[in-house]
Amino acid sequence: MSVSTVWQAIRNSFRALREGEFLLRIRADKYYMHIMYLFLLMWVTILLSLQVDKTLTKAGDNQAAIDQLRIHHAEKEAALVKLHSASAAETRLKELGVNIALPQEPATVIKKK
């Protein structure tokens, strides 16, 4: 194939494009279904990709929320446990002016025979 032949083909293609006959010239109608299928695949790919991004973003947000809850839980647990000792209770009762002290005798146990 000579250079002039190639040049001629390019010129013809441009002319066909200008006249709106390019697809007919290359007989694209013969591959119409294939082209539509390719288009559909690309559309589905893009859509899925966007959905994946959306899901991952949501998962990230949820993870952040879970992390925050975990931190809150740890903080609340520490605050609660701090109060859960005999001396902490004694100090608090003293502060409140309540006349209750730790037991001097053990609790009576009712045991099954």
Add this chain to the structure above:
Amino acid sequence: MSRRQSEIQDTIENRDRIHVVMFFLSLLFMILGILILVRIVHIQASYTVDDRVIGLFRPSVQRHVEHPVRGKILATDGRPLAISAPLYDIYMDCTVRKAEYAETGKDSLERVWRNKAKELAACLSAEFKDKSADAYAQAILGGRDKGSKYLRIQKNVDLSTLEKVKTFPLFREGPYTGGFIVEKHDERIYPYDTLARRVIGYVKEQNRIGLESSFDAELHGTEGYEWRRVTDNKRWVRDLDSAQVRVIDGNDIRTTINVDFQDIADKALRAQIQADDEVRAGICIIMEAKTGAIRAMVNLSRGDTPQTVLWERENLCLREVGEQGSVMKTVTLVSLVEDGYVKTLDQTLPTNNGFVPGGYNQDVHILDYQRETGRRDISVMHGFEISSNYVFTWLAETYYGKKPQEMFDHIYSYRFGEAFDFDISGMGTPVVNRPDSPGWSKTTLGTTAYGYSVAVTPLHVATFYNAIANKGCMMKPYLVESVEKDGKVIKKFEPSALNSSICSPATADTVTRALRAVVNEGTATRLKSAKLPVAGKTGTARVVLSPKERQGSSDPYSDAYGRKKFQGTFVGFFPADEPKYTILVTVYSYPSHRNFYGGTKPALAIREIVDKLYALDGEWDAQIKHTGTVPVMEKDVEVAKGVVPDVKGFGLKDALYAIEAAGMHCQYEGTGHVASQSPAAGAKATDNQIVKITLK
């Protein structure tokens, strides 16, 4: 020219043209090849890539490292002793948008910002209460004038507070207008503050102590990472096409520590130390007799002066190697009974005015004994009760004088010669002067018998007494009972024995009887009235001073002013007849002219601990069986007018009915069932007579 010649001519011309084209093409490729080679050499040798170019080629992904959450340290009942949670440091870029506002030439924008900063200052002052609103405003606005881009607002803020701070004026507008900067860092939270802090320990860069250090591999977890990419919405999401290593959070460790025991012991010991400015430190160990599980380990000490705060500064239970004094007499007694040299505790020995030949000091207590009793002999039991150095020196010299190794074999079998394996590293190494040691002298055997010349840790002593409580089986003390993941046990540490039999059960019983006598008749009578029977031994020892403390004194036990450091110990177990816990309390003094006996502060602390532990657990008290019957009034009981009815055993309702039906009035006290009544049943009574009943 013929047609044939013409065709030949055309072919030649065509070939020439092809040759020319091919020549130029090959020339072009050759030039390109040379250029590529030159470029390669250039890139390798001197080319530096422009950052902008790199930016264009760099994929919009980043490596995100995920740090594991450090595992919890739990008490034996699951209450957390140490947990991890992030804390936040809040900073402020005071210069935010300042230049932009200046460029617009409008003062109003800057004025609005400054007014908001004042509102922010008021909110910060109200929230943190550490500075006035004016002080905060001055810091922020001053920082804006000076160009401060990193003004510290508050450190170590928790998440709840942070979320509140985020809603304050200016800060709610974010970093680009409010200059709000937050830095997150993981912190360890100890809910019980100082309680058992030396046992729990910490890991801070190179400083590692306690369980946090020993079990760091379990607690730490494994870091993970993932690659993240930017979505079209400019959000960072995980890049599913890249590798990911999942983060593994640390495991939890469940200790043997009982928070209530630790709390009670801490408080009792603290009270004893704080009551006396000459006490430097105090320790307490509570160990479960059957297993060796440590239920409490308290290490309270002051600094160089009594004014310093009482704090868990060092693990004295584990590291303080020292001569323990008379508590070691029990070691000698166990050896003597086990070897059959002391067959009964009533066995006697001559008093000899308190002298043992061979360079020993006279025991003046024996002179008192002789004077008070008029006797010239003393029983082993009484020698143990009054903690006589003479008695134990005499026994050691008499029975082990010719074969000291026999006694030291016992000492080694009681594990006093080694720093045995323990859950926290750094146990002090004992010092035992054996007959073949360079430090051995003619008095070493005798002094060893009453607690000098052998230096061990308090944990060694507690472990030995625990073996007596456990009928001779020496359990290995331990602090960690399991490693857990999300509440599921993945590794369990069972109790184990250091020596399955240091002595026979009969020997242990005999020695227990002697230890009980110390509390009832001897040096620890302060514990006689404890709510649970305690058996144990007191010990008072002088502590060797450091050269600095001696201040030039040649006596290793006293300084230039004659002051000595003491340690007073009580170690024993309770309830004496069926031991459940072994307990040791030692107090350490500053250099002092006073003595600190094991029968005073340590015994008082133990009494408080024992009394409180008694009240804590229902197992000590009598139990009511659920099959017990409660008397009730029978329907056909006859109530005669003018005669006091028998209401004993009735409930209040029935008693009231019976008394009022007989025409009398009732006064009652207490709850439960009628235990007593006045007047007695059957007595004649007038109308409106008052019958007093007591319910129990």
